Amino acid sequence: MSVRPGARFDLDDYAALVEAVLARGYAIQDYAGADPAARDLILRHDVDFDLQAAVEMGAVEAARDWRSTYFVLLRSEFYNLLAPASKTALLALLDHGHEVGLHFDASLYRPDELIEAAAREARMLGDWIGRAVTAFSFHRPNPERLSDSIAVPGMINAYDARYFRAMGYCSDSRGAWHHGHPLDHPALSEGRALHLLTHPIWWTGSGNPQRRIEGFLDQRTALLDVEAARNCSAYVPRRS
Template sequence: MNCNFAFAHYQEILTEAQALGYACVSFRDLLDGKASGADRVLLLRHDIDFTVVNALRLAQIEHDQGATASYFVRLHALHYNPFALTAMRQLHEIQRLGGELGLHYEAPYAAALGFDDDEGLRREKLILETGLAISVQGVCPHEVVRTNTMVLPEEAVSAAGFRYQAYAPQFFGGFKYLSDSSARWREGCVCGWLGRQDRLYVLTHGFWWYEETPLENY
């Protein structure tokens, strides 16, 4: 394969993964046991940091491939408003295609307003669910290295009504974790890990992915 961030390569990755016997699933589907009969699992996560439209393109590819993934939505992004009509329709379409929507929690924002994580998580889950008219099961902190909030307080997560958090040990410790942060696979593209590790947890950010050239995104 020609490793790059073209959407066509993402489709190649899913095709190869399924040929090798991986169940390509979201967090929700994993917890619901939809990969229980698979010897290999590819856990798919997308953080929607800058653009919803690219996330939707990934969801379309996954739908065509019979895969599912979890998409974590920011409430305070400068570049998109999840409640604007266009973005809301795109998010609903991601869900219709089988994608799971979760909260991409920004702890510094809550702290700037004087909220602790108990109140921040509760408020933001309510806002996301009410604004999009959906039910949210998962939460994942935004910019974990910069904010040092990879693992949120489990008591606050549970009290807010979340079923899981994305960096819980059952996921982060039980899988080989790969991320495309800053458009760079630090341990090599995920395609190079297929067949080498039976349990892969892959994080992508739609902003880095493109049809023909990265210039499409900026």
């Protein structure tokens, strides 16, 4: 029996999943161009952990001439956008024709600060990558924030009702299709747009979600170990 696309969670499988949606008459669109009533497909990625995984995924998409949007965190402990390798990763995504959006952690702010904070983070990110950042998505949004979605002037909110309700919305949160497989989404049979959110960490590496995050943490620790030794001769790498 053949395995259904989107069940194996690797990059070939991701490509097969997108191809299966395209085979139903869908065309890939960006946020500004997508029409909820058309067979449009938005490819969205929230980069919660690993920018290198995002670059791998972006290369797979670019090889097929697909364009997507990568939402990146400014205030994460897992990666630093200003680090040299991160800049290289961001430029690689842009070189492949993808958009870079702001992944915004609203839990770090008071409710009355959110609009200005999102606008400020988007400006900072835009300055750093040398182009305007016009879309944002919430990191781990709470249900209240989704129903009462904030409007940031000049920016697209990926959780706006247009993208979250008028379009079919499907996410691989926690490394599985907990709310249904994308190919089973009613939007596909109704010919409505599909907003597909995938997290690069779940499609690279191997094993279950626990193991994939452990693999990322191991890599990150190894990198910090080398960097500590490079920056301080009093430190001997543990892994040398």
